[in-house]
Amino acid sequence: MNIKTLSFGCRLNAVECEKISKMLSNVIDTAIVVNTCAVTGEAERQSAQTVRKLSRENPNAVIFVTGCGATRNKDLFAKIPHAFVVDNKDKLNLEVYKNVLKTADFNVACSKIDVFKDNESKLSKKFIQVQNGCNHDCTYCVTRLLRGPNFAFPYEEILQYAKDAIKQGYYEIVLTGVDTASYVKVIDNKPFLLADVCRNLLQDVPEIKHLRLSSIDPASPEVPKIIDLMKSDNRFMPHLHLSMQSGSDEILKSMHRRHNADMLRQIIKYANTDFQTTFSADIICGFPGETEELFNETADLIRELGLIHVHAFPYSKRPDTVAATMPNQVDKAISKKRVKIISNLANENRAHFMKTQIGKTVSVLVEENNIGRTPDDIDIKINGEKIENKTICNVKITGIDGNVFVGVLV
Numbered sequence: 001m002n003i004k005t006l007s008f009g010c011r012l013n014a015v016e017c018e019k020i021s022k023m024l025s026n027v028i029d030t031a032i033v034v035n036t037c038a039v040t041g042e043a044e045r046q047s048a049q050t051v052r053k054l055s056r057e058n059p060n061a062v063i064f065v066t067g068c069g070a071t072r073n074k075d076l077f078a079k080i081p082h083a084f085v086v087d088n089k090d091k092l093n094l095e096v097y098k099n100v101l102k103t104a105d106f107n108v109a110c111s112k113i114d115v116f117k118d119n120e121s122k123l124s125k126k127f128i129q130v131q132n133g134c135n136h137d138c139t140y141c142v143t144r145l146l147r148g149p150n151f152a153f154p155y156e157e158i159l160q161y162a163k164d165a166i167k168q169g170y171y172e173i174v175l176t177g178v179d180t181a182s183y184v185k186v187i188d189n190k191p192f193l194l195a196d197v198c199r200n201l202l203q204d205v206p207e208i209k210h211l212r213l214s215s216i217d218p219a220s221p222e223v224p225k226i227i228d229l230m231k232s233d234n235r236f237m238p239h240l241h242l243s244m245q246s247g248s249d250e251i252l253k254s255m256h257r258r259h260n261a262d263m264l265r266q267i268i269k270y271a272n273t274d275f276q277t278t279f280s281a282d283i284i285c286g287f288p289g290e291t292e293e294l295f296n297e298t299a300d301l302i303r304e305l306g307l308i309h310v311h312a313f314p315y316s317k318r319p320d321t322v323a324a325t326m327p328n329q330v331d332k333a334i335s336k337k338r339v340k341i342i343s344n345l346a347n348e349n350r351a352h353f354m355k356t357q358i359g360k361t362v363s364v365l366v367e368e369n370n371i372g373r374t375p376d377d378i379d380i381k382i383n384g385e386k387i388e389n390k391t392i393c394n395v396k397i398t399g400i401d402g403n404v405f406v407g408v409l410v
Contacts, residue, residue: 009037036069040316126170172210181220195225219258247301280309286335
């Protein structure tokens with residue numbers, strides 16, 4: 001099998017690429033799969049640029065293009081030679097790929113890859129998709145329009161992926177989705193929710209040494225349940241990434257987010273009662289109507305909450321979203337400046353936190369070249385003998401080198 005994959009945007013796209021690659025091995029020997037992104041205009045532009053380049057460099061290759069970018073702008077990608085567009089809703093439907101291949105004007109059995117730079121990271125952790133789609137109506141988001149409504153995968157399927165991951169030597173599992181917190185199934189006439197998935201996985205697969213969530217909606221009633229589970233089982237890593245987006249109540253309301261700043265304060269307070277939990281977050285800078293004063297509310301809250309990682313990015317106007325037509329659009333240059341301010345604040349928070357950890361022993365996932373990942377999602381250099389990737393070991397933090405820890409095996 002020579003099926004190469006390339007994903008843009010969220011980790012979920014990379015997870016889906018794995019599924020697609022395995023599925024396609026039944027119908028074609030050689031192909032390229034590109035899972036595109038449309039969360040920002042830049043992500044969509046890069047996706048299209050890459051597919052054009054792949055087409056030029058591989059004139060005899062079958063190129064399947066799917067994902068949000070290709071779903072939103074099918075005609076753009078369909079014009080690229082040997083590019084076959086598959087809608088998001090069909091990306092895991094093998095029959096659709098078979099039918100698409102029948103439309104080819106060349107012999108697909110002779111598909112050949114000449115040039116391909118494999119940019120997919122070789123992770124030591126395994127991401128498992130628990131749901132897809134979203135039922136909310138955030139005014140800035142095009143992803144929910146392109147991925148459709150919330151759909152939860154059966155627990156039995158998630159469990160099998162986890163067991164398979166263990167067999168492959170992955171002992172850190174990360175659950176992911178478009179809106180992971182919205183996971184819901186009905187079992188025995190009772191709702192089976194995200195916290196139930198986590199609890200059952202830890203019980204049903206005792207070999208799991210680390211369990212994480214990719215992100216979670218702060219408004220979800222599952223958040224305190226997840227925190228309780230972290231407190232009761234030390235295999236659930238004490239770090240949460242919140243889809244926060246802003247720290248200003250006025251902006252959050254305009255975004256149609258379901259949480260406010262005080263809810264965020266309560267989450268951090270509850271999590272750190274007789275326990276230590278760290279947090280990271282997504283922040284959109286320059287959302288329409290975000291004045292300097294409202295931006296400062298976000299900056300102040302990030303400082304107050306002590307977020308140690310922030311994925312800050314400038315607001316991108318997306319077609320067919322409510323926010324695209326809102327008044328008081330913020331200049332891009334101002335948005336980019338605010339991104340830098342937010343990122344610097346998170347760096348300061350992380351540096352302060354790291355100083356408090358020297359001398360502690362933590363459970364570390366080794367990823368590459370003796371670089372590991374602490375429970376708080378911070379890199380650590382492990383001095384001494386070479387350690388195999390995917391290994392989970394106890395490491396004593398002995399110092400700090402720039403923005404990473406330094407430690408030794410214990």
